[in-house]
Amino acid sequence: MTTRDKNSWILWAGLLVLFWGVWGAFSSQPSDRYGYPNEMIYVIWAFTMLVPCTIALRRGRFDRRPIAAVYGLAAGLTGAGGQLLLFQALSNGPAYLIFPVVSLSPVITVLMAVALLRERIGKLAVAGVIAALVAIVLLSIPAGAGGSVATGSWPALAVLVCVAWGSQAFFMRKAALAGVNDATTFGWMTLSGLLLVPVAVLIMGGLPDAPWQAPALTAGTQILNAVGALFLVMALSRGKASVVAPITNALAPVLTIVLSLLIYRTLPTIWATVGIVLALGGSTLMVYADEKRGDAAGPTEPSAAGP
Template identity: 70%
Template sequence: MTVPTSSDRANSWIPYAGLLVLFWGVWGAFSSLPTKLYAYPDPMVYVVWALTMVVPAWFSLRGKRFDRSRTAGGYGLLIGLTGAGGQLLLFKALTIGPAYVIFPIVALSPAITVLLAFAALRERLNGWSWTGVLLALVAIVLFSVSTGEASDTGWLYLPLAVLVCVAWGVQAFFMRKAALAGVDDASTFGWMTISGLLLIPVAVLMMGGLPLAFPWQAPALTAGTQLLNSVGALFLVMAMSRGKASIVAPVTNALAPVLTIVLSLLVFGAAPTGFQVAGIVLALAGSTLMVYRAEKGAEPTSATVTQLPRDKKSPLA
């Protein structure tokens, strides 16, 4: 049997982060189609998203025991409600405020995650890693400031946007904390799915009832795009359980928009703005720095190897 090295274990989050970027990048490129083509209401998109969460939850839990302990349920519901609640607050904010102001605020959620992980989980980053985190955060803001239109309707959207930012930053932090507490990925995602389903009545109330005057293509297209979102959320849980939250959150939030822009350019002929081009460069540079330093930090040194007692067996043996 091959024993996994410390480098293998430390870098096990990278494939899941890559899959997350793939699924969320494709989702971002096509997620607006139901609203643009059929004027499908945003709260209804939430309802369909919550239902699609059941699919990856079923696959992840198949053949496994669903952890119903107080620890798993507490973390799972906290993670799920902060994520789903943030989504509902975002829908409300976008109906009363300009997206070009809201999204840059929401985009700073990885900064909340980084600060919480640094303060509460004692995750330590070296100078290069901190540089990568800062580059990724700047890239996220640059991606966001190039979207949206102005609006004159009050200031309520500002505190709502801040609440979304905090909620999603806290969600990513508690994903990591749940993993450190021993809660498995499948159970965490199962509780997230339950949380999303619990908020469906709230979304329906926001619409004043279920809309019926839409062609079948609208919910079908929504289900297809939101399934990508749901599977990506599962990969986020898996990446967070294996890597530092202070690295995983900025990497994934910076690289997914890069793929979205590339796909939009190829499929829809949409040219990136100057802000987006700058964001792409910073996202790639920052993510490369963080991943590179994570790999270098996981490599065992020769001094470490020679100091191992010869008469002691490895705990992995």
């Protein structure tokens, strides 16, 4: 594998940040404008996954090996299942405490990648990872956080979401190292999301009454989320999970904040401002360290064929 091939993850991570950053700026519109339930947004997201999935499978061979199904379903169910758990946590807990806990999911990814995949990262990259992780937490603190803290199951649910989403990135990387191509992994992820649609409908207690603009707006925003998920698979098949996960989770909210500033004239909080600086600095360190490492870092790893 050439240095250029190894660094191709930067392109896909950049596209992921672009799509998820734009999605983040508009994702709340269906709920804000029409009171659309989060569970229904999940349902529509699950079906929008079919669009990039179809495109990917047309360009890539579907891997029928059991190992592909195991890692693909693991990545899909931890991602989609974590989303449904998040809805339950938010129903009885404060968002300003839940989101900082959930935002630590890249810590899980980094620990699993270093311990189980034997990924090695240099001192510069370690500093970048730490800066990015701190930035993720700061960027997830909502404005005006405070008030009474509700009791209930939300702390355990928030931790479960954190572990689930951190594990998802690990399973994506594990699939790539097993030689599973991107299209196959994303195909199983799409199937996983669709399998949990009945659970989301059950949580809602049935389909809601809403004007046509609500599902249309939801589909328009969630397609960005779905395409971004495909770019995440592609980035993780080419780059280290211990680097890709912190970078993408730190930079996507930065773009969302910048867009919110331009569109909604919403100024970032002091915490978000510090988080932006740390996210940019930490990501720069990690990319620089990866470029500097080149072919010399670690043994050559198999690369999954892209869609």
